[in-house]
Amino acid sequence: MSQVFREGLLDGQVCIVTGGGSGLGRVTALELASLGAQVIVCGRREEPLQETAALAPAGNVRAATCDIREEDQVDAFVDGVVAEHGRIDLLVNNAGGQFMVPAESITPKGFRTVIRLNVEGTWLMTHAVATKAMIPQRGGKILSVTLTPHNGLPGMVHSCAARAAVDNMMKVLAVEWARFDIKLNAIAAGMFGTDTFLTKYPKPIVDGAAATVPLQRLGRPEEIAWLVAHLASPAGDYTTGSVIDVDGGRNNYLGTWPPGHESDDAGNPLAEARRHLRTDEVPPRAG
Numbered sequence: 001m002s003q004v005f006r007e008g009l010l011d012g013q014v015c016i017v018t019g020g021g022s023g024l025g026r027v028t029a030l031e032l033a034s035l036g037a038q039v040i041v042c043g044r045r046e047e048p049l050q051e052t053a054a055l056a057p058a059g060n061v062r063a064a065t066c067d068i069r070e071e072d073q074v075d076a077f078v079d080g081v082v083a084e085h086g087r088i089d090l091l092v093n094n095a096g097g098q099f100m101v102p103a104e105s106i107t108p109k110g111f112r113t114v115i116r117l118n119v120e121g122t123w124l125m126t127h128a129v130a131t132k133a134m135i136p137q138r139g140g141k142i143l144s145v146t147l148t149p150h151n152g153l154p155g156m157v158h159s160c161a162a163r164a165a166v167d168n169m170m171k172v173l174a175v176e177w178a179r180f181d182i183k184l185n186a187i188a189a190g191m192f193g194t195d196t197f198l199t200k201y202p203k204p205i206v207d208g209a210a211a212t213v214p215l216q217r218l219g220r221p222e223e224i225a226w227l228v229a230h231l232a233s234p235a236g237d238y239t240t241g242s243v244i245d246v247d248g249g250r251n252n253y254l255g256t257w258p259p260g261h262e263s264d265d266a267g268n269p270l271a272e273a274r275r276h277l278r279t280d281e282v283p284p285r286a287g
């Protein structure tokens with residue numbers, strides 16, 4: 001049962017969540033399913049996808065393997081969903097990732113790998129779902145999980161370039177496909193405590209991550225899932241072409257305010273001396 005939304009909110013919707021076998025994708029798939037949607041999760045590995053399906057009490061999550069980088073697999077996967085369900089209401093492009101390494105150490109193959117997964121994979125899924133289901137049925141929603149801060153993360157130049165491309169892809173398609181009533185948005189995530197985030201990145205970076213966020217904590221995966229559910233519901237019907245930051249304020253500022261060197265002994269923000277302008281100080285009017 002959802003902690004936020006009413007039961008049956010998404011009854012009848014058919015939703016695809018890529019990368020639904022783990023992390024943000026799993027929690028999102030289960031939230032959509034708890035609201036009555038039929039959810040199909042895909043990824044490269046069968047086992048984690050089956051685990052997600054088994055976690056849905058109503059049995060309305062189905063698992064299917066699909067490598068989003070492979071055009072023939074994407075076509076077969078989307079054809080299969082349309083054949084089984086007759087329509088697709090929501091695509092969540094969540095599958096993605098990168099490795100953290102200084103730019104000068106990224107090989108051409110490594111750069112291509114990240115671009116291919118995050119940009120081309122997202123494009124292949126988006127195009128297939130739109131042309132095979134959403135354009136013919138005249139409607140649907142597509143959400144892509146990207147990344148903040150938008151000015152980039154050192155050590156992840158390939159992914160930052162890729163996510164900026166996807167943000168823009170959603171914006172352009174939101175204009176082009178408005179005539180088919182397809183709404184597209186990006187959800188730009190800050191740092192969320194998924195298994196991959198907590199275990200894959202260097203420990204000092206993970207340990208210090210929350211301190212770089214104005215709200216002083218990592219995001220909880222359900223905070224992405226709830227936004228997806230909101231946008232999938234009628235509450236999201238007028239939102240398109242947006243990049244929505246869910247990052248505890250990290251895109252706007254690094255850390256807490258005021259920083260230590262800009263606060264007084266009690267930790268209060270420093271301020272310039274308050275000016276009190278007395279009436280007897282007002283200069284006489286000219287002339």
Ligand SMILES: CCCCCCC/C=C/C(=O)SCCNC(=O)CCNC(=O)[C@H](O)C(C)(C)COP(=O)(O)OP(=O)(O)OC[C@H]1O[C@@H](n2cnc3c(N)ncnc32)[C@H](O)[C@@H]1OP(=O)(O)O
Pocket residue numbers: 096097098099100101106107109110111113114117147153190191196197200201205209212
């Ligand atoms: C201050 C805060 C900073 C942190 C903010 C972080 C915010 C974002 C968080 C997240 O996104 S968390 C969750 C994301 N999930 C992942 O990243 C998944 C894990 N990543 C991967 O699986 C891989 O990194 C991948 C590249 C995304 C996919 O790999 P794939 O299986 O397709 O390819 P590989 O065969 O593994 O590698 C191909 C190619 O890529 C290069 N390469 C891969 N890993 C590295 C590395 N660690 N260092 C350098 N280069 C790497 C390399 O060229 C590989 O080819 P070969 O050398 O193996 O021939």
Ligand SMILES: NC(=O)C1=CN([C@@H]2O[C@H](COP(=O)(O)OP(=O)(O)OC[C@H]3O[C@@H](n4cnc5c(N)ncnc54)[C@H](OP(=O)(O)O)[C@@H]3O)[C@@H](O)[C@H]2O)C=CC1
Pocket residue numbers: 018019020021022023024025042043044045046048066067068069094095096097098117121145146147148188189190191192193194195196197
């Ligand atoms: N956690 C965080 O702090 C942040 C995450 N993000 C992004 O959010 C998304 C989810 O992240 P998170 O849950 O943390 O990470 P995970 O690593 O848990 O999720 C990534 C998922 O993508 C799937 N995947 C990877 N490559 C492919 C592929 N070629 N085809 C199909 N599926 C694939 C993986 O499954 P499999 O390996 O079986 O294919 C996995 O289930 C990612 O795009 C991530 O970059 C963005 C900002 C911050």
